[in-house]
Amino acid sequence: MKVLKFGGTSVGNPHAIEQVCDIIKNNNLQDRCAIIVSAVGNTTDMLVKCGQLAYHKNEKYRYFIEEIEIQHLNIIRALFPSQSNFISSIKKRLNFLEIFCDSIFHVMELSKRSLDRIMSLGELISSYLFYEKIKEYGFKTIWKDSQELIVTDERYGCAQVDIIKSYKKIQYFFSIESAPYAILPGFIASSPRKEVTTLGRGGSDYSAAIIAAALKAEVLEIWTDVSGIMTADPRIVLQAFPIENLFYEEAIELSNLGAKVIYPPTLHPVIEKQIPILVKNTFSPSEKGTRINNAPCFKHSVTGISVKKNMTMITLKGIGMINILNYLKRLFTVLSREKIQVLFFSTSEHSILLGIEESEVMQIKNSINNEFSQEIDKKYLFPVLVEQDLSIITVIGDKTKNMHRTSARMFITLSKNNIYIRDLAYNVSKKNMSAVIKNSDFKKALNVLHETFFEIPPKPINLFVAGIGKVGRKLLEHISIQKTYLIKELQIQVMGLCNSKTMYFEEQGIDVKNWKKNLESGNRMRLHRFIEKIHLMNMHNSIFIDATDSQDVARTYDKLFVKGIGVITCNKIACSSSYKDYKNLKKIARYFKVPFFLETNVGAGLPIISTLNDLLNSGDKIHLIEAVLSGSINFIFNHFKSGRTFSETVREAQKRGYTEPDPRIDLSGIDVMRKILILVRECGDSMELSQIRQKPFLPEECVKANNVESFYEKLSQYENYFGRLREEAKNKGKKLRFMAKYEKGNANVELKSIGPEHPFYQLEGDDNIILYKTQRYYEQPLIIKGAGAGAEVTASGILSDIIKASR
Ligand SMILES: Nc1ncnc2c1ncn2[C@@H]1O[C@H](COP(=O)(O)OP(=O)(O)O)[C@@H](O)[C@H]1O
Ligand SMILES: N[C@@H](CC(=O)OP(=O)(O)O)C(=O)O
Known part of the structure; x- marks a missing residue:
């Protein structure tokens, strides 16, 4: 049968x-x-x-x-x-x-x-x-x-x-x-x-x-x-x-x-x-x-994880507790008389904590207070204390298989993910370990514990993308194209989006293909609200993508880290402002064990920062960094040939999207200074931007022009000067390169003329190049070269960082 x-x-x-x-x-x-x-x-x-x-x-x-x-x-x-x-x-x-x-x-x-x-x-x-x-x-x-x-x-x-x-x-x-x-x-x-x-x-x-x-x-x-x-x-x-x-x-x-x-x-x-x-x-x-x-x-050492929502904790406590005879017996008699199921139990010398269903709290609170009324009157005990809106999350395992290790992993996982633990207890059977947490944390707790005990990488990632400009758009496009792998296989989902006008969220994941329509239907953008909402959604493995160039956005990172949210950024501001802020951010991210990836701060998608980190982490020592880190300046000098004026060449670079809308941002060299500064700091040096020596090649009058058009006007007044720079280099068989260098604790950026013996001589178009001369790569320095600017490669660099975070 x-x-x-x-x-x-x-x-x-x-x-x-x-x-x-x-x-x-x-x-x-x-x-x-x-x-x-x-x-x-x-x-x-x-x-x-x-x-x-x-x-x-x-x-x-x-x-x-x-x-x-x-x-x-x-x-x-x-x-x-x-x-x-x-x-x-x-x-x-x-x-x-x-x-x-x-x-x-x-x-x-x-x-x-x-x-x-x-x-x-x-x-x-x-x-x-x-x-x-x-x-x-x-x-x-x-x-x-x-x-x-x-x-x-x-x-x-x-x-x-x-x-x-x-x-x-x-x-x-x-x-x-x-x-x-x-x-x-x-x-x-x-x-x-x-x-x-x-x-x-x-x-x-x-x-x-x-x-x-x-x-x-x-x-x-x-x-x-x-x-x-x-x-x-x-x-x-x-x-x-x-x-x-x-x-x-x-x-x-x-x-x-x-x-x-x-x-x-x-x-x-x-x-x-x-x-x-x-x-x-x-x-x-x-x-x-x-x-x-x-x-x-x-059997695995952990079999499953359960969660009970809407639980209430009741505490009976008082310094007189140790003197009360049979108090446990009396308490449990009340519980059994009232047919109350206790799902969590923990004691100390002066208190007992019980977890019960919310619906049963009034009934049991009065009964316990009545049972111990004399002791409460004599102030041996306090009246029953009630805490609501809690959940009990329990890891069920086999007692023979290292329950002490299971409990340690449970505790570390929850605290690492910023989940407040009200109490933690072995259950009587010793086959499970329970934690009392806030109702608002139950989803996140269940997911992170499941990840710890059952999942092998990659782990799912919940993304919040700020800034849907050129890079942000490309990123969403890449995610949409790679949907099968990213969304279905790696479970990387976009949960929130914002540009400077609107913000949009979806708990089940945004259909990235229709991001525009979704964003249009969103709420008015307020940066603090966007951050608040990410906190409120309280999703596990949340990552904030900063695809803006905003200082305000860069200032939110620490608030995200402390809530267990990682940051992936192509915005250079945070890491190239004061060293103290940079160090602080790194420290907080490390303390809360959240990803903080900034690969695209230097050389867009080129693996410049990760290679540097790998070299240093494996014990190598950096002797020299030499680099061309501005694709736009490189494009300009590669195209500034005889018969063309310098201002014409800059205009063309701007038209083709190689420069910022205001080309002075590139030509002033500040962008390159920020990039080398970030590399210097990643090497462990506490340098400030003001300590980088810079030989400007752009005449001051051009830099100070009121607007872009008058900048071009001024530039054309200096054609002789630029022509001379070019001819002098050409006559010596050299090329002009805007180079950044870090050696023996000093960093500088300057326009240099280099000969064919230099590895940067052949650098084409808008490419970036970086040379690391290290203890191990001494005779033959390590060189990374390739497209180092543009939305396409920057977005793919961000995507690689996201995938890295999922591993
Ligand atoms: N650990 C778990 N394993 C499987 N299902 C679970 C678990 N926890 C909760 N559930 C939910 O229990 C549901 C099945 O229970 P129920 O709705 O009562 O089914 P039925 O209608 O067949 O009695 C599943 O659809 C699932 O959503
Ligand atoms: N229909 C009853 C009993 C039951 O057991 O239902 P189900 O098997 O769908 O959980 C209920 O909803 O409570």
């Missing part, structure tokens, strides 16, 4: 029901089956709503009744094209619902008992409907109302099962019934007075487990919409994957502490009878799913 349970999602629509029929069909009558069915999709929620709205005199309950009717009639129409006469029996139940809710509306009374009658309709209808469908396959099938088999007490809403009576009834029924398939509604049962009761929300699993245990079934199969019990809730952790094998105890912990797939009481009857449970996916039946039993198998 097999017992199969199909959850609400497995009978949620006609396609799903057909899918279930196929699963049963493939069973091929090899095994006798008891098939337990839940209510269609969200029917139970809607039924509860009907009752509550009617009770509150809100006519909207009729709308929900209609919704339920439409939902079921649509399924019937799709599954039974030639209308069937069983519809009348379903309509009868729906009419009952209407009459029942009408009377609740009039008398304004809704007891738990009445609510159970209402909720029972979901399973009664779905199981009957399913029974009619399975009959069409020609299988000998019967439908049996579980109310006649499962007996409970009268605790309506979550009744306690009378196991002995129920087992007897179940065994008797199946002994006299010969049909190979029996379809039964889950979730419902009856009291000794034959009133409908329910087994608690999610209780269909429990119905199936009771039937499986009574019949000593060979297996209990729970069919749902995911491929087994996963390492974490797959709605929160995209990387979660099914756990192949679980011990009963681990499954209890996982489900008790938040994994919704299995209703926790389910496990007790089947554990007692040592019946294996198989959790399978209705929509992907060939997948293995999760097997729960006690058979030895290979």
